[in-house]
Amino acid sequence: MADNSPDIAHVIAPPPLIYALPLLAGLLLHHYYPQAIVPPAWAQILGPLVVVLGFFGLPAVLAFRRAGTHPQPWKPTTALVVTGPYRFSRNPMYVGFTLFYLGISVWVNSLWPLLLLPLVLVVMSRGVIAREERYLERRFGDDYRAYRARVRRWL
Numbered sequence: 001m002a003d004n005s006p007d008i009a010h011v012i013a014p015p016p017l018i019y020a021l022p023l024l025a026g027l028l029l030h031h032y033y034p035q036a037i038v039p040p041a042w043a044q045i046l047g048p049l050v051v052v053l054g055f056f057g058l059p060a061v062l063a064f065r066r067a068g069t070h071p072q073p074w075k076p077t078t079a080l081v082v083t084g085p086y087r088f089s090r091n092p093m094y095v096g097f098t099l100f101y102l103g104i105s106v107w108v109n110s111l112w113p114l115l116l117l118p119l120v121l122v123v124m125s126r127g128v129i130a131r132e133e134r135y136l137e138r139r140f141g142d143d144y145r146a147y148r149a150r151v152r153r154w155l
Helices: 015-032 040-067 092-108 111-140 142-150
Strands: none
Touching (some): 015 092, 015 111, 040 092, 092 111, 111 142
């Protein structure tokens, strides 16, 4: 019997959604039950700084575009991208999303999104990254295994 399933990573949900829903839930909780995490003056400095660091993920998207492949993990991958920020992290887009999430949480000065972040990271690790890694190993074999051996998952 032939396997007619598409050649994709089968991630459980789009990563931006995995980050956005808990962040929004945390911000909603903050609206009704504010819990600050830093002095307000720090929030106005640290938050935007960390948000800007979150743009670390943007060059990763550009590296995918230059390689002629899709950055969306629910579409087939046509190239193994190992240049740009992928020299330092196997998941620079997700590092960027995480920094952006942290930056917004600090900027708004809210504990609630931070309490939800470990859940986000577990879902990302098991439901996205692990599936992507299995897919990339199937698709690119020894090239991916060599890349995985020399570059860290996060930073």
